[in-house]
Amino acid sequence: MKIRRKLLIAFSIYMILALIPAVFAYRELSTLRKRLKPVEAASDITSSYLELRKNEKTFLLLKDRDTLQLLKKQIGMLKGGLDDIESEVLREIGAVNYASLREAITAYETGTLKLAENFNTEQLTINKLTDLGRRIEKVLDGSELQTFLVLRRHEKNLMIQRDSSSMDVFRQTSALIKSSPEADLAAYRTSAEKLFSLYQDEKQLENEIRNSASIIQTYTESILQGERQDIDALLKISMNLLLASLVIVIVIGALINARLAATIAAPIREIRKFAERVAGGDFSKTLEVKGSQEFISLADALNLMAVKLKDTVSSLELAIQNLHDKQGQLVEAEKLASLGRIAAGVAHEINNPLAIINEKAGLMQDLLAISSDFEQKKSITAQIEGITGSVNRCRTITHRLLGFARRMDITIEPMNLNEAIRETIAFLKTDILTKAARLDLNLAEDLPEIRSDKIQLEQVFLNLIKNAVDAVAAGGEITITTSRKDEGAVQVFISDNGSGIPKDKLNHIFEPFFTTKGRDKGTGLGLFVSHAIVRKLGSRIQVQSEVGKGTTFTLDIPIKPTLSKEMTA
Amino acid sequence: MNKIKVLIVDDEHDFAATLAERLCLRSYDARIVVNACETLSLIDKIKPDVVLLDLNLQGISGIEILMTLKNVSPEVEVILLTGHMDIARSIEGLRLDSFHYIFKPFDIRELTEKIDAVTAKHGRKQGNEHA
Numbered sequence: 059m060k061i062r063r064k065l066l067i068a069f070s071i072y073m074i075l076a077l078i079p080a081v082f083a084y085r086e087l088s089t090l091r092k093r094l095k096p097v098e099a100a101s102d103i104t105s106s107y108l109e110l111r112k113n114e115k116t117f118l119l120l121k122d123r124d125t126l127q128l129l130k131k132q133i134g135m136l137k138g139g140l141d142d143i144e145s146e147v148l149r150e151i152g153a154v155n156y157a158s159l160r161e162a163i164t165a166y167e168t169g170t171l172k173l174a175e176n177f178n179t180e181q182l183t184i185n186k187l188t189d190l191g192r193r194i195e196k197v198l199d200g201s202e203l204q205t206f207l208v209l210r211r212h213e214k215n216l217m218i219q220r221d222s223s224s225m226d227v228f229r230q231t232s233a234l235i236k237s238s239p240e241a242d243l244a245a246y247r248t249s250a251e252k253l254f255s256l257y258q259d260e261k262q263l264e265n266e267i268r269n270s271a272s273i274i275q276t277y278t279e280s281i282l283q284g285e286r287q288d289i290d291a292l293l294k295i296s297m298n299l300l301l302a303s304l305v306i307v308i309v310i311g312a313l314i315n316a317r318l319a320a321t322i323a324a325p326i327r328e329i330r331k332f333a334e335r336v337a338g339g340d341f342s343k344t345l346e347v348k349g350s351q352e353f354i355s356l357a358d359a360l361n362l363m364a365v366k367l368k369d370t371v372s373s374l375e376l377a378i379q380n381l382h383d384k385q386g387q388l389v390e391a392e393k394l395a396s397l398g399r400i401a402a403g404v405a406h407e408i409n410n411p412l413a414i415i416n417e418k419a420g421l422m423q424d425l426l427a428i429s430s431d432f433e434q435k436k437s438i439t440a441q442i443e444g445i446t447g448s449v450n451r452c453r454t455i456t457h458r459l460l461g462f463a464r465r466m467d468i469t470i471e472p473m474n475l476n477e478a479i480r481e482t483i484a485f486l487k488t489d490i491l492t493k494a495a496r497l498d499l500n501l502a503e504d505l506p507e508i509r510s511d512k513i514q515l516e517q518v519f520l521n522l523i524k525n526a527v528d529a530v531a532a533g534g535e536i537t538i539t540t541s542r543k544d545e546g547a548v549q550v551f552i553s554d555n556g557s558g559i560p561k562d563k564l565n566h567i568f569e570p571f572f573t574t575k576g577r578d579k580g581t582g583l584g585l586f587v588s589h590a591i592v593r594k595l596g597s598r599i600q601v602q603s604e605v606g607k608g609t610t611f612t613l614d615i616p617i618k619p620t621l622s623k624e625m626t627a
Numbered sequence: 628m629n630k631i632k633v634l635i636v637d638d639e640h641d642f643a644a645t646l647a648e649r650l651c652l653r654s655y656d657a658r659i660v661v662n663a664c665e666t667l668s669l670i671d672k673i674k675p676d677v678v679l680l681d682l683n684l685q686g687i688s689g690i691e692i693l694m695t696l697k698n699v700s701p702e703v704e705v706i707l708l709t710g711h712m713d714i715a716r717s718i719e720g721l722r723l724d725s726f727h728y729i730f731k732p733f734d735i736r737e738l739t740e741k742i743d744a745v746t747a748k749h750g751r752k753q754g755n756e757h758a
């Protein structure tokens with residue numbers, strides 16, 4: 059699977075997991091928002107109730123109509139508030155409690171109204187009592203009046219104290235009065251009794267109202283508290299959900315991260331190891347990565363790179379090897395070049411005196427030839443021949459050396475190898491005939507045209523074939539074979555069934571002036587020069603020889619020479 | 628008197644004198660010039676058939692003489708004598724390879740054959756041979 063897809067899936071799962079609690083939390087919170095209204099209403103009810111109680115106290119104190127009106131209004135508000143959130147209240151406290159709440163409110167209302175009525179009656183009674191009191195005061199005199207005045211004081215005391223002991227005192231005192239107008243006194247007494255009973259009723263009603271109020275208080279408080287608890291619960295759930303969401307975000311996120319990191323890190327580790335191996339030059343193992351497609355294709359690319367790198371490294375190694383070889387050749391070529399220059403210089407310096415010797419000796423021969431016989435003529439003639447012979451030998455050497463020096467320059471052109479061999483053989487025909495040697499030509503006709511220096515190659519063939527002719531006995535056999543070696547090279551084999559070269563001499567045959575043919579016959583430069591030419595042309599010369607069986611020289615000649623400028627200097 | 632006139636131009640007196648003597652023995656009219664500067668006037672005076680010119684002359688370059696000679700008296704045959712193959716090659720480089728040259732040291736027969744050959748086309752025949 060692709061890392062991209064993996065990441066996408068992981069991210070989606072992560073998001074979903076994190077979102078689920080968040081969605082629930084959102085739902086809870088929106089419920090909470092709806093629930094806030096009943097809470098407000100409940101709190102309104104509670105505050106209406108508190109207001110009600112405050113007004114109730116005022117009313118009980120002032121007993122006036124305005125406060126009563128206010129009280130009524132607040133009772134109405136309380137009822138309305140309850141109606142508004144009836145369903146919540148029902149849920150909160152249950153139907154039975156709700157009924158008793160409503161009952162308590164009604165009781166409170168009726169109690170209040172009754173109380174208000176009582177207050178009216180009380181006022182009327184007080185007025186009547188006061189009037190009667192004043193009337194009786196006017197009628198009485200003496201000790202009776204004194205007693206009555208005391209009674210009036212007790213009357214006031216009753217109005218303030220409103221308890222039964224004050225009433226008892228009032229009754230005892232009133233019993234002391236006898237002479238007053240019967241009707242008025244009776245009425246006075248009755249009024250006082252009525253006032254007392256009104257006070258009793260008021261007390262009763264006030265208690266009732268207080269009871270109702272306390273019931274209302276209990277319920278409203280429990281409603282508010284219930285609503286508060288609900289909201290608390292909702293808040294708790296939301297908080298928990300949010301917490302869960304947070305935990306999921308953190309824990310699942312961390313898990314997914316760890317997992318992803320592992321799926322990414324493991325292949326990367328593999329790749330790193332592989333890179334280190336490759337850097338260390340170890341191409342033996344290929345990179346194998348399991349997991350994501352990207353890594354697999356990366357591994358493929360890296361493997362390909364390693365293969366290419368391996369190729370490059372080996373070709374570089376080859377190139378370095380070649381370079382080493384080339385450098386060796388170059389050094390050799392440089393050595394040869396300077397050797398050539400020295401040889402050329404020496405040869406030139408020697409040629410002029412040699413020419414003088416040659417001419418002088420020649421003149422001596424000329425003079426001897428025209429002079430008459432004398433005692434040592436023969437001997438002198440022989441000596442002079444010795445001189446000219448040596449001069450000839452020197453000339454051969456210097457000419458070869460000069461030729462070698464000259465061969466330091468090469469001219470590359472397209473050439474036919476077989477043709478060059480045939481031309482060389484034509485040049486050597488007399489030598490071969492003289493030796494009565496048999497020549498076998500095995501020239502591959504499909505040989506490609508090569509680029510090389512024809513004249514110099516012919517020089518090499520000449521030297522090698524000449525050596526072969528020298529090596530074979532009369533009637534010996536010389537075989538020349540050409541063939542394609544590989545893509546870039548052709549081969550020439552020059553074999554003879556002659557004397558062969560002993561092992562201890564084989565190492566020396568390419569050295570200059572090494573010859574086994576005697577001073578008169580060989581210069582020992584043939585193979586040296588050939589070797590130099592062959593190296594210059596980027597070719598190779600090898601020799602295989604067995605004493606008594608024969609010798610084979612093998613030439614590897616590139617189809618296109620790889621020559622450096624320096625080498626052609 | 629129908630001898631081939633040969634002028635040897637070589638600052639190596641020993642060589643030139645010996646060679647001249649040997650050529651005279653072979654019935655050539657051989658003379659020598661050792662001073663390169665005199666060469667041209669001498670050629671004008673004696674009008675040789677063949678000039679044997681050493682290319683390694685001191686003072687004046689053999690090639691210079693050769694060029695002048697070819698311009699002044701083109702009928703004169705020149706055989707270059709040289710101990711140095713590179714000089715011969717540099718002449719080749721000048722595209723003067725129609726010249727004859729012979730490397731020192733050489734066999735006298737090689738030289739006389741060449742002299743005879745180059746003069747033959749002028750209708751002269753030496754036919755003089757010494758053992």
Ligand SMILES: Nc1ncnc2c1ncn2[C@@H]1O[C@H](COP(=O)(O)OP(=O)(O)OP(=O)(O)O)[C@@H](O)[C@H]1O
Nearest residue numbers: 525526529558567573574580581582583584585609
């Ligand atoms: N085909 C061969 N069979 C046997 N010996 C050989 C052969 N080719 C070369 N040699 C040996 O290697 C020696 C060196 O050979 P090289 O061609 O360098 O010089 P040379 O032949 O002796 O002299 P020059 O080439 O001047 O005639 C020879 O003298 C000979 O001993």
Ligand SMILES: [Mg+2]
Nearest residue numbers: 521525584585
């Ligand atoms: Mg040889």
